[in-house]
Amino acid sequence: DAKTTQPTSMDCAEGRAANLPCNHSTISGNEYVYWYRQIHSQGPQYIIHGLKNNETNEMASLIITEDRKSSTLILPHATLRDTAVYYCIVSNRGTGTASKLTFGTGTRLQVTL
Amino acid sequence: DAGVIQSPRHEVTEMGQEVTLRCKPISGHNSLFWYRQTMMRGLELLIYFNNNVPIDDSGMPEDRFSAKMPNASFSTLKIQPSEPRDSAVYFCASRGGGYNEQFFGPGTRLTVL
Numbered sequence: 001d002a003k004t005t006q007p008t009s010m011d012c013a014e015g016r017a018a019n020l021p022c023n024h025s026t027i028s029g030n031e032y033v034y035w036y037r038q039i040h041s042q043g044p045q046y047i048i049h050g051l052k053n054n055e056t057n058e059m060a061s062l063i064i065t066e067d068r069k070s071s072t073l074i075l076p077h078a079t080l081r082d083t084a085v086y087y088c089i090v091s092n093r094g095t096g097t098a099s100k101l102t103f104g105t106g107t108r109l110q111v112t113l
Numbered sequence: 114d115a116g117v118i119q120s121p122r123h124e125v126t127e128m129g130q131e132v133t134l135r136c137k138p139i140s141g142h143n144s145l146f147w148y149r150q151t152m153m154r155g156l157e158l159l160i161y162f163n164n165n166v167p168i169d170d171s172g173m174p175e176d177r178f179s180a181k182m183p184n185a186s187f188s189t190l191k192i193q194p195s196e197p198r199d200s201a202v203y204f205c206a207s208r209g210g211g212y213n214e215q216f217f218g219p220g221t222r223l224t225v226l
Binding site for chain 2: 032034038
């Protein structure tokens, strides 16, 4: 799997949008960008994934640059419950023997009042 | 669905003892993953199964660790003999679809004295 680079930590005020960047300059054509988060003492939670188009679901939006070398996860209205470590992971589709996730150190997002 | 179920949630044992961690994946999911998380090494994939068959065990640290999946609804991770450096949170995750959306259990916190 290609490697990713994320800032170590970020702060965000409650109610504001949280924009979490991720660089994945060595991503290959068949690899997807996945985002997970881990709230303290819990197992990681899937958020969203994308290939090249922007994606949105009930939790977040994912913006992928046209060259696919970077992406941004957007939490439109952050709440205190969004305080967590956010992992950006590049992986293939999810089938076959190479379909595993490699977690890095992620970005620790602190949402404050 | 109850999600991925892990037991026990906490385990304290003495060095040299055998430890067995258990996981029940989400019904219908055909892939199962075992991870270990420590402060020093982060979240590491130990082994994963597809259709009950071990696919990649390259993350298993040594012969003291073994994992089995006798059927689609149950898996075990065994450490024998246990050592203090095995102290960690062990997560089980399952996946059912064609993408890498994994559902994680609550984890087992293992302390080896």
